[in-house]
Amino acid sequence: MPDTFPPNAAPGRWTALTWLAGAVVFAMAPWFSAAAVLPQLRAVWTLSDGDAAWLTLAVQLGFVLGAVVSAVLNLADRVSPRHLIVAGAILAAGANLGILLAQGPAQVIALRAMTGAAMALVYPPALKAMSTWFLTGRGVALGIMVGALTLAAALPHLANGLGGASWQAVIVITSVFALLGGVLAMQVRNGPHQYPPAVLRPAQAWRILTGRAMGLTTLGYLGHMWELYAMWAWFAVFFSRSLSERHLPDPGQGAAYATFAVVGVGAIGCYVGGVLGDRWGRTRLTALAMFLSGGCALALALAILVSASPAVVLGLSLLWGFWIIADSAQFSTIVSEIADPAYVGTALTMQLALGFTLTAGSIALVPILVSHSGWPLAFTVLAIGPLLGAVAMRQLARMPEAAQIAGGRG
Template sequence: MAPWFSAAAVLPQLRAEWHLSPQAGSWLALAVQLGFVAGAVGSALLNLADRVPSRVLILVGAVAAGAANAALLGAHTGAAAFALRALVGVALALVYPPALRAMSAYFTRGRGLALGIMVGALTLGSASPHLVNGLGGAQWRTVIAVTSALAVLGGLVAALVGPGPHRTPAPPVRPAQAWRALAARGPALATLGYLGHMWELYAMWTWFALYYGGVLRAAGSADVTRGAALATFAVVGVGALGCVVGGMLGDRWGRTRVTELAMWLSGGSALLLAALAGAAPGVVLSIGVFWGFWIIADSAQFSTIVSEVADPAYVGTAMTAQLALGFTLTAVSIALVPVLEPALGWRGIFVIWAVGPLLGALAMRTLRATPDAARIAGGRG
């Protein structure tokens, strides 16, 4: 997954070299997510995660992502870079959903923790560009080359992993199953919860550095760029631990309960920051780290729930479709911030972000009261 955030790590350098406007830079950041949505929709319609061995899909996707990422070294315009970044997203749609599917085929007990560890790895990948920037940055060509090589290496490692003991036989191609898999009451409620979670997650990850830079600037900080980058690394990176804790609680306490709790705490953190406009940087960072822990702690549990309540023959398709819907929504919430923030300020943005998890928490509470709850986390709901 290294190429996903490779351009984000060196975006200031790319803007300077290719003479990109701030708007063009934002589109470059969105390109991977838009490409991922396109790839996930295509994969779900073809039921690829259920019909093709996971290690084959991951190998093909990882090598393709590495190649598209490496092609940035020969790009000279923002348009070419956008197309290549979108291709990275399309390729990674063959990596992330099949990896979740493969993990679910290895675990019945402890599945929430297993998927939580995997999503925790994604969280560390999200945080790493901010660490690079906080430590002084790196020459962008080196970053692109290294992340491309890591993608290929990851694909080769995945190729060594055989099918799990709970893998089901390949089903026939049924494009309609992509959406039918999520239409039943249980998967539909889990997906509504997931959408509430995703409304807030990637927007916060994308824009926290800009917000916290403003907090530091208002406090008279001498090194705003470095301080904001290191703070954002802490806020996003702590979510890896949140994913592990969320997985443990999901297995032992129940997935609907831990997802509801995480979204109440996450949405509440956004509202608290909205109420504390003008607070000292230390106060804001403390709340931000708490927010970063809980904003992602529930993420893997939504996929785990789908793996438990969806048609076993099309679990991979259901996971892929859920991810496609979620990442579509993130593109909207990310793009709205530059449009709304000048009029509403960060206080208004945080209130808007909080709406998603608060509605998502209600969806998970509703799911806990349905018969499908008996099939989740060994009957714990």
């Protein structure tokens, strides 16, 4: 990768990070819109629990479909990132606005899937673009971007706790935000650490599965994703039921505030994970984060079994929320460091596609486990993913490719 500027002196890199992080958060606002208005949508269309779950799953599966198509066409390596982000933002805004005209759950679910597919043109290209601005400090930079998205994912729960706005207003506002994200993205050009140009090679989409180092990185990422979105999707339901069982007042509102805190604290975790990944090495940080995250899930299962107080449960949940996302950006950073330089965007896109495919399974599995044996079993099963992912990252640390990661720190 050409290095035309000293690693610590790429002019304007922090300005580029600010603009691009803002662009991604705004452009992906439609992703989070359904969570903000889900209670109202359930009332409008009398949605079942299954329909409500599909509103979340549809976005995940739509993203997967969009990401696979993008990876096969090598779009993130052949088209300017800012042009892809603008296209994705416009498509997401249109699909999101379509909800205003929808006649029932089936149409809303289809529109949510279209929104997810549009997001595949936003997130992976943005990660690649930011990598061109940073060599040293890249873990922190991508951590800040993922942290901003984490905070954006938490805000709908705060809105629910405060009573929220009308669902039509939320849909319109998040659509406008998406268009604003596209405008912001147009202000950011690629940085000085350019990747080589790419040509169309569909097979590159599958190379991420064949190389051992990339395969271990992906296995680690899959372990991380196994628990992340399932926890984010179901924590509000879990905590609301926990408060109800204690006969505490306003369990729904209390759960909304708690979920905002548990998801939102991950924004700090992303930054800390970036700092530690750059200083300690990414394989070490990701393994540590997943061991701690899996440990928190197991501790929470035990706390439920012994009927711990809501304060104890919330405290463990906040720790879980911190560590469950602290490693997320570091997997993308590793890919940017060890993948074929001409196809970094394709590798990032395919890794994300595989991860979000897995999230659909874990999100769907949680309510089945809960109905069968309760929340302790669900949290125990979620803990399996990060614990296995941590083992994969320890193996990656012993491979020759580790010398390319975090400036030789692995």
